[in-house]
Amino acid sequence: MRIAVGQGSCGIAAGAAKVCAALQEQLPPNVKLGTVGCIGMCWLEPIVDIYDDDNTLLHRLVRVRPEDAARILKWTQDGEDFNIMDLIIGKDDAQFLTQQTRIALRNCGLIDPESIESALAAGGYSAVGRILSADSGMTPEEVIECIKVSGLAGRGGAGFPTWFKWNAARQSPGNEKYLICNADEGDPGAFMDRAVIESDPHTLIEGMLIGAYAIGAQEAIVYVRAEYPLAIRRLEHAIEEARAAGYIGKNIMGSDFSCEFRIKAGAGAFVCGEETALIESLQGQRGMPRLKPPFPAEAGYWNQPSNINNVETFANVAWIINNGGEAFAAMGTADSKGTKVFALTGKIRRGGLVEIPMGMTLRQVIFDIGGGIRDGKAFKAVQMGGPSGGCIPAELLDTVIDYKKLAATGAIMGSGGMVVMDADTCMVSMAKFFLDFTAKESCGKCVHCRIGTKRLQEILTRIVEGNGRAGDIELLEELCLAVRDGALCGLGQTAPNPVLSTLRYFRDEFEAHIRDKQCPAHSCTALLRYGIDADTCRGCTLCAKKCPVSAISGTAKNAHRIDPDICVRCGACYAVCKFGAVRKL
Numbered sequence: 001m002r003i004a005v006g007q008g009s010c011g012i013a014a015g016a017a018k019v020c021a022a023l024q025e026q027l028p029p030n031v032k033l034g035t036v037g038c039i040g041m042c043w044l045e046p047i048v049d050i051y052d053d054d055n056t057l058l059h060r061l062v063r064v065r066p067e068d069a070a071r072i073l074k075w076t077q078d079g080e081d082f083n084i085m086d087l088i089i090g091k092d093d094a095q096f097l098t099q100q101t102r103i104a105l106r107n108c109g110l111i112d113p114e115s116i117e118s119a120l121a122a123g124g125y126s127a128v129g130r131i132l133s134a135d136s137g138m139t140p141e142e143v144i145e146c147i148k149v150s151g152l153a154g155r156g157g158a159g160f161p162t163w164f165k166w167n168a169a170r171q172s173p174g175n176e177k178y179l180i181c182n183a184d185e186g187d188p189g190a191f192m193d194r195a196v197i198e199s200d201p202h203t204l205i206e207g208m209l210i211g212a213y214a215i216g217a218q219e220a221i222v223y224v225r226a227e228y229p230l231a232i233r234r235l236e237h238a239i240e241e242a243r244a245a246g247y248i249g250k251n252i253m254g255s256d257f258s259c260e261f262r263i264k265a266g267a268g269a270f271v272c273g274e275e276t277a278l279i280e281s282l283q284g285q286r287g288m289p290r291l292k293p294p295f296p297a298e299a300g301y302w303n304q305p306s307n308i309n310n311v312e313t314f315a316n317v318a319w320i321i322n323n324g325g326e327a328f329a330a331m332g333t334a335d336s337k338g339t340k341v342f343a344l345t346g347k348i349r350r351g352g353l354v355e356i357p358m359g360m361t362l363r364q365v366i367f368d369i370g371g372g373i374r375d376g377k378a379f380k381a382v383q384m385g386g387p388s389g390g391c392i393p394a395e396l397l398d399t400v401i402d403y404k405k406l407a408a409t410g411a412i413m414g415s416g417g418m419v420v421m422d423a424d425t426c427m428v429s430m431a432k433f434f435l436d437f438t439a440k441e442s443c444g445k446c447v448h449c450r451i452g453t454k455r456l457q458e459i460l461t462r463i464v465e466g467n468g469r470a471g472d473i474e475l476l477e478e479l480c481l482a483v484r485d486g487a488l489c490g491l492g493q494t495a496p497n498p499v500l501s502t503l504r505y506f507r508d509e510f511e512a513h514i515r516d517k518q519c520p521a522h523s524c525t526a527l528l529r530y531g532i533d534a535d536t537c538r539g540c541t542l543c544a545k546k547c548p549v550s551a552i553s554g555t556a557k558n559a560h561r562i563d564p565d566i567c568v569r570c571g572a573c574y575a576v577c578k579f580g581a582v583r584k585l
Contacts, residue, residue: 001031001076002055006047006109008038008198009191009230010352014045015065022069023048031076037199039109040353041096044089047109048072060094061087092371096350099369101331103339104155104315105355108199113234116241119202125247127318128209132255138321140170143214147317149325151337156182156273156310157388157414158490159336159403165307168297169215172305177217179259180301180308181208182278183224183231186270187386188437189345190417193311195353197224197231200315201238205261207314209247210321212259215307219260223278226265235263270387270441274489275300275308277443288443289489310415312341332358336402340413344370346420347377356401363397366420377422381505385414387434387441388494390501391427410501412494426523427506428513431499432460438495449492452483456499466526468514477503522584528569529585534559536581543573543582 005011005020020035027033039047044062050072052058061072064087071083081088102108112118119125131138138146148163169177181204185193197204208220224232239261242248250258264282272278272287279301281287300306316338320328328338336358342365345351349371356365362382366372373379381391390411392399399405406413421430439453456479459472480496487493503510512518519527532543532552539557544550551567554560562573562582574582 001053002034002051003031003072003076004034004036004049004051004112006037006039006045006049007035008109008195009228010038010042011045011047012230016046018066019046019048019064019069022066023073026069026073028073028077031073034112035114036110037108037113038195038353039097040105040195040355041093041350042352043350044093048087050076059084060089062089062093063087093350096352096354096369096371099364100355101339101357102355103319103328104196104203104312104341105200105353106319107203108195108353111200113199113201114237116202116238116245119200119238123322124202124318125206125242127321128206128247129253130321131210131213132253132257134255137255140214140216143210143321144170146321146325147214150320150328151325151332152313152316152320152328153336153403154309155312155316155340155415157385157412159413162309162313165297165309166211166214168295169217169305169307172298174305176302176304177215178301178304178306179208179212179215179217179220180278180282180306181220181222181224181314182273182275182308182310183222183228184266184272184278185225185228185311185415186268186273186441187388187415187417188434189383189419190343190386190415192341192343192353192416194225194228194231196311196315197228197235201231201235202242203315203318204235204311205238205242205247207317208261209252209259210317211307211309211314213257215305217307218258219262221262221264221282221301223264223266223272223282225268227268232263232265239263269443270437271443271489271491274491277489278308279306286443288445289491291488312416333400333402335404340401340416342416342418344418344420346383346418347374347422347425348372348420349374358402360401361398362392362401365401365418366397370420373420373422375422377424379420380423380425381421381427381430383411383419383421383430383434383498384417385412385494385497386417387438388412388490388497389414389417390497391421391430391505392501393505410497410504412497424521424523426464426519426521427502427509428460428519429464429523431502432457432464434498435460435495438491442491442495446486446488446492448483448486449488449495452479452487453492453495455479456483456496460499463510463513464519464524464526466513466517466524468510470514472514473503473507473510525569529564530562530567530569530571530574531583531585532560532562532573533581533583536579538579538581540578542576542578546572546576548572
């Protein structure tokens, strides 16, 4: 029997390491204990899986605590389910995985990320063996053709055909070429790339090896955020394991193909997600975008032909080689092939990682897989594509997920962030949040982005603070278009998207903030007022006792009153009222 504890970053943060230590202390000799990565069910962490000797999953236990270790291990000896019934995953939560199609995440949460033997048992490096086989191998051109047939597009946000980039780099003259993985995942609420590296680093290495073979590169570099220490540590370990096994280095698997790997930890600049800024950072310079052309395929790292794809893109490659481009292309829509990984976050019941075929609707992902909105509240919008994306309202929930359909709404696919918002979310504040982010992350190279995002941020701040003026909406629209059309790189060009999309679908909220000095979501503190409903108030005096500024008056068993001139809108009275008498106005 084998016990596997999910120890991705989310699991460890929830206490998985302590659970594992408690199990280890009491482990019977006939039970093996191991580590796996993130299965994607982040809201249920820590997760413990129990397998029999044939590697069949017997039970998935959720929200496990260190004090549960004794009864879990007792079950492994006597098999009495009633000892752990409260820990076994429920049927509704289990459907989170059954409705997915996993390719990039196929091994995440199932294998030991720190064991190449575990990766090999799951088919790791078989695709590299296929293309390098002396008898039935594939030429670089045949590999590129297979990727072309698959329709795989870059999963980092732009959705550019992967085969085209590979082919351009291969055809560029020069003996020194580089393959680069962009693991600089910086979108708020996005953690797809981190989960792949932490949970299945050998899939990334294998995909990069195939890409390096296709373009003729002998050096592969992973540019990863320094804020991902666990991912970096596991990837370093995987690279050393792969090198020792002969999958990295000279004459890989006895072939003429040689490739070395190294990792570059980025300093956390969001702009380095743009490929030319990433290259500048790799070269030891400040991460700022270059003018294009020339494109990296012609003159990239050290002015040599270079190819850049993100983690998820590479994670699909080995599966495509093993199963054929046609199998991947059979999934998805006419314009968007295969699957896509999304990070479901925000006001959703089941937050985590999902991988679904292109062509599902937002409603299916958010309500069928994600379980809908927490606390029974109404769905309001979903932010797609992070700071570069836009908000999609409830009336467009049946939008099909593919690149063109999402772009038509004013949002983008992006790297896969999906931030769900309920009725309590202020859309003006949401637009301000993303503008705050992009204004701070602007590298400052071009005036439109450096100054334009700052001006947008100032206007939005003024509106949410109750100081909005007539004409602010029109000024926002004018500035957004100027920044979008004049910025040098994708950061500035897409920074206005959250503002434009919220203005498009939630213009009435902007008008309420400016004209009526009210926040319809009762979210903006400066516009919030509290009152007490005299018919509901029982005169329990609890609100008056909790008020830090003595703004509430009244006697016991009689209705109380809030003095708006004294109230500091801290919300303490609202939080403690047991009768719903305190209202947001």
